Amino acid sequence: MKNKKKGLLQIILILAIIGLCGFTTLVGFTKHHKGSAQNIKLGLDLAGGVSITYEAVGDTPSQTEMEDTRNMMQKRAEVYSTESSVVIGDGGRITIDIPGVANADEVLASLGKEGSLDFVAQDDMSFEDNDQTKPKYTKTVCTGKDVKTAEATTQQNEVTKKKEYVVSLKFKSKGTKSFANATAAAAPSKKVIYIVYDGKVISYPAVQSEISNGEAVISGSFKTYDSAEELASMIRIGALPVELKEVQSQVVGAQLGQDAIQSSLLAGAIGFALVVLFMIVFYRLPGLAASIALVFYLVVMLVGLNALDITLTLPGVAGIILNIGMAVDANVIIFTRIKEELAKGKTVQSSIKLGFDKALSAIIDGNVTTLIAAFVLYIKGSGTVKGFATTLAIGIILSMFTALYITKILLKAMYALGVDDIKYFGVEKERKTIHFVENKAKFFVISGALIVACVVCLFINKAGRCNGNILNYGLDFSGGTTFDITFNKDxxxxxxxxxxxxxxxxxxxxxxxxxxxxxxxxxxxxxxxxxxxxxxxxxxxxxxxxxxxxxxxxxxxxxxSASVSDEMKTDAIVAVVIAAICMLIYIWFRFKDIVFAGSAVLALLHDAVVVLLVYAVSKISVGNTFIACMLTIVGYSINATIVIFDRIRENLGSKTSEEALTEVVNQSITQTLTRSINTSLTTFFMVIMLAILGVDSVKDFAIPLLVGIICGGYSSVCITGPLWLTIKKRVHTGKGKKARK
The missing domain is CATH 3.30.70 (Alpha-Beta Plaits)
Structure with missing residues (x-):
């Protein structure tokens, strides 16, 4: 009775969390709908707007100069949207994203101009319609170019004797003389000198006495050091000797972004329904528990995006949808183990415990390797690719939690409530061992043919099919300007x-x-x-x-620009190489056998080559998302391989003979075959809907991904095990020859 109450409470608690997160996502709290999906920050490809990247001309500016430039650009960008983002990049670059703007040309013209900072005497200043934000003046005392330094500092107040924050100014020789004349005229009546930045008054200190040495202090209005530093920074900006040139820009229509959201969400909803239906039909009660856990994953994911203030991009949406398919993987591994234990005659309660315990290492290793791919994507990618990497990484971590804890709690709770008959769980049928190793020659020939076909296609493309390039490089990789024009229906x-x-x-x-x-x-x-x-x-x-x-x-x-596109090409190659090396090291460490690691990496490179073949044959544009596609396939492929290798390691024991090793490989692949097929299917459901319903940019991402999923399933089942055994035999034979010598 006690266990029933506990189980019921656990189910109610999980459903309550789902309900709360669902309400938060759909409605939110307070009149501002805090936490709701409508308040998730949208990237330019979804909200529309302008994105532009500038690069400093000449020597790379100092960090202080870059920070000052960022502050300048932030102020300018916020005129158009308070949601604007200005980020400092590598090599003296600054990227500005302004969502939702209507007049893109005006924005681009305004952002690129040099900052203006003027010091204006009170007698020379007037305001249009008495509006302090619309200053009018015929002449200036001096400009930002006359300022030598501007720094936030502290001094003791002469009246209160307390420490106060101030801005200390030093003028150049020309500015010193002009400022001295102006302060001499203003001091008798304590008149102010206005400081105007880009046509807006940012400060108007009263002149207490003539300042003839070119050193002035602005005091009395700063409550914090940061507020003083903000003014000092804006004054420095006026004298900033940094020339910027545009290296990358993009204008996206808001309506196109809305269409992309709607089509992607529809694809996700249909794919999600197919995954839930498949899980319940195939896995019965555990499938129901996994489906509830998937809903938990989805609503918590959406709340998390809001709470972490993550900007959601179109590839990010695709990443969430892809994650739903991949999130099932851990559940499939667990449920396969549970059914195997039930087939051995274990009780349902014992089988549930053993299923989770035995699946743990494969789940952790598989997800860590995929996380490595996401991490490399984030480091080497830019813009929308970072958004995809972020959602992918969060999804991986969250899906592990839901599979290992939420699904487990639900299964145990249902068992406690009396749903404990073996028929609700199913029993793994005894499957005749398939001779994968004996057919390795066929598999290797097929893979070899695909690799040769890829090389041939690349040469054909280079000969003229793709303008002299081995692939159909998009704007990201070739440089230039692309206009997408939507005409009226008539x-x-x-x-x-x-x-x-x-x-x-x-x-x-x-x-x-x-x-x-x-x-x-x-x-x-x-x-x-x-x-x-x-x-x-x-x-x-x-x-x-x-x-x-x-x-x-x-x-x-x-x-x-061409310089940026060349960097993107290099980043694509470097990203795959770094990911492969990191995975090699991790698998070597976890399995304590470099043969496992080497064969796994060779198989994932095989999958990357096959996906490259798709790009070469179909002439799908190779752009920024190409990196995301490749590394997703790499992560997915290695995940599937690790499940099989984990089973080989478990079955291996002390076996060393060639006959015994062959049996172990065949048996291990056969035992995990259901998992390999089912995980590929659930992921396929999600991605096929993106390929059918998504906008063009999503389709260009989804179609190669579909091929990669199929190829990843094929290589993990047909290639990795036999390849491991082949290399193992060679290594063992080599050691034997050395010993005989």
Whole structure:
């Protein structure tokens, strides 16, 4: 009776948490709906807006100069949106994201201009409509270029004798003379000198006495050191000798972002329903427990995104949907173990305990290796890829928790309530051992043929099929400017129109390098050309609006310099190499056998090559999400392999003969075959819906991922075990020869 009450309370508590998180996600709290999904920060690809990256010209600025520049850009960006983000990058770069803006050209023109800082005497200042934010003046005392230093510091107040925060200024020789004359005129009447930054008054200290030595102190209004430092920083900005050039920019229409959200959410909902149905039908009561745990995972994930103030991007949404499929994996491993224990004649209670215990090492090792891929993605990726990596990592950790704890609590609670008949759990049927090792030659030939096909396709592409490149490099990897134009529904897109568009772009860009393609699923064109300046992009936009009577919001573009695209290519290669090395070291450490690690890494590189073949044959654009796709496949593939290797390690014991090892490999793969198939299916359900219903950018991510999932399942089942045994025999034979010598 006591156990029944405990079990009932546990189920009620979990359902209550789901209900609370669900309410928080859908409605939120207070009139501002805190915690609700509508308050999750959206990236530019979902909210629309402007993103621009600047790079310092010449020598790399100091950290202080970069911080000052960031502060300047933050102030400018916040004029357009309080949700603006300004981030300092490597190599003297600053990236600014401004969501939801309407006039993108105005924003880009404003952000790139040099900051202005003026000191204005009270007698020379007036305000339009008496508005303090609209200063008007005919002349200045001096400008920011006349300031030598501006620092926040402390001094003792002469009246109160207490410490106070102040801003200490030092002027250059020209500024010293001008400031002395101005303060001499202002001091008798204690008039103020206005400090105006970018047309806005930021301070107006009263002059107490003439300042002739070029050293002034602003005091009396700073409650904290940070407030004094903020003013000092803005004064320094006016004198900042940093020239910025645009290296990357993007304008995204808000409506396109909304369409992307809706299609992705629909794909996720259908995929989720298929996964739940599959789990309940195949695993019965444990499947029901896993489905409840999946709902728990999803609502907690959404609340977590809000609580951690994470910016959600379109690849991030795809990451959450992918995680739902992958989250089932841990449950599948556990349930397979439970059914095996029941087949051995163990009780239901004992089987549940043993199932979780025996599955633990495989779950931890598999998820840690996937986390390694997510970590490398975050370090080497940028923008939307970081968003994908963040949601992937959070999802992995959360899915482990839900599988190992929430599902376990639910199963034990249901058992305590009397749902303890073996029929509710199912028994693993005895399966005839499949001879994977004996068929290794066939598997190796198939894999070898795929690798050769990849190399051949890359050479064919290089010969001219992809403009002299081995792959169809997108803007991220090739540099240039791409316009995505959505026309009105009554506008017919035909060959004549495309010729007209090509002519306009060739004329404005001064280059015949113009590639036009239709945007699937919409009445639009994507036009890629050489890198265009802000002035040329503005001229093109106005020409398109005038000629085709379309709204400016239906024109979005992305601009990336060649230097940035070269870095992205390098990052893609480095990311895969780093991930492979880290996984090699981890598996070597965990399995204490480099043969396990080596064969696992060779198999995942095999999967990466097959996915590369898909990109080469289909000519899917290779861009920033290419890195995310590759590393996701790497993580997924290694996860599946570790489950099989974990079973080989368990069955291995002290066996050393070739016959015994062959039997161990065949038996281990056969025992884990159900898990391999079912995990691939549940992940496939989620990704296939993205491929069918997602927008173009998601489809370009999902289609290679689908192939990677299939290939990852194939390589883990058919390649890794036989490959491990082949290498093991070679190593053992080599040692034997050395010993005989």
């Amino acid at each position: 506008q017919k897109i035909d060959s004549d129109m495309k010729k007209d568009i090509e002519s306009v772009f060739s004329k404005e860009s001064g280059s015949n390098d113009v590639v036009i393609s239709e945007i699937a699923g919409s009445n639009g064109l994507s036009v890629k050309t050489v890198e265009l300046s802000e002035k040329k992009r503005d001229a093109l936009t106005k020409s398109l609006v005038k000629t085709y009577s379309i709204e400016e919001k239906n024109i979005q573009y992305q601009n990336i």
